[in-house]
Amino acid sequence: SEELLIQTEKLSIAGQLAAGLAHEIRNPLTALKGFVQLMQVGQETHRKYLEVMESELSRIEMIVSELLVLAKPQANSFKRMDLVSILRDVLTLSETQAILHNVQIRAELLEELPEIDCDHNQLKQVFINFIKNAIEAMPDGGVIHISAELLAAEQPQIRIRVQDEGTGIPQEHLTHLGEPFYTTKTKGTGLGLMVSKKIIEGHRGRLEITSEVGMGTTVDVYLPLPN
Ligand code: ADP
Numbered sequence: 001s002e003e004l005l006i007q008t009e010k011l012s013i014a015g016q017l018a019a020g021l022a023h024e025i026r027n028p029l030t031a032l033k034g035f036v037q038l039m040q041v042g043q044e045t046h047r048k049y050l051e052v053m054e055s056e057l058s059r060i061e062m063i064v065s066e067l068l069v070l071a072k073p074q075a076n077s078f079k080r081m082d083l084v085s086i087l088r089d090v091l092t093l094s095e096t097q098a099i100l101h102n103v104q105i106r107a108e109l110l111e112e113l114p115e116i117d118c119d120h121n122q123l124k125q126v127f128i129n130f131i132k133n134a135i136e137a138m139p140d141g142g143v144i145h146i147s148a149e150l151l152a153a154e155q156p157q158i159r160i161r162v163q164d165e166g167t168g169i170p171q172e173h174l175t176h177l178g179e180p181f182y183t184t185k186t187k188g189t190g191l192g193l194m195v196s197k198k199i200i201e202g203h204r205g206r207l208e209i210t211s212e213v214g215m216g217t218t219v220d221v222y223l224p225l226p227n
């Protein structure tokens, strides 16, 4: 209907604005951060102010880069690709962070899977986000299990599962996951799940999070096969 068309148009204009804005903010931000770092010599009080300024700049930088993942023009960067190779890249990229936090990542069932239509950079970011959250949920270390398998159903789909044995998420918090800026971390942005959910939906997929306090969290991503 007409109303729906107008709604969609509004959304895409908002998306383009956000993308433009993010790009515009990033350049001056990088320059500011550089100068703040250069100025961190001399008077003690000034050095303290500059440290605070630098950490606030880093925070803005983090928010901007998380939003920028969404900014890419979607449809034309989709390619038919092997999901396993994407997951292997993600594992390689996450290895250092995992080791630093005493976390072991175990990949299972990463066997041959049919190719899917996707933006591999966006999907990489999604799984990096989930692994980062899993690591952050296990301050004393632990194990992350990652698996991907083909679910034969009427509509065949691939399920990628990222499972941790971390703090878990209280029931009353589960409904807030994916809301922009919802975070329980002092240094969090609360954008990771929102961006991940948007990307998965852009792939005609679905995100499901189940969790038990003290036991851990399971993040399931369902992605459809090409028609
Ligand atoms: P951020 O990590 O910056 O806080 P996210 O959108 O990635 O933002 O996550 C939002 C919130 O969801 C987190 O602050 C945390 O409370 C919760 N959360 C997400 N993943 C997990 C997980 N694996 N274990 C426990 N809590 C999680």
Ligand code: MG
Binding pocket: 129, 132, 133, 192, 193
């Ligand atoms: Mg996060």
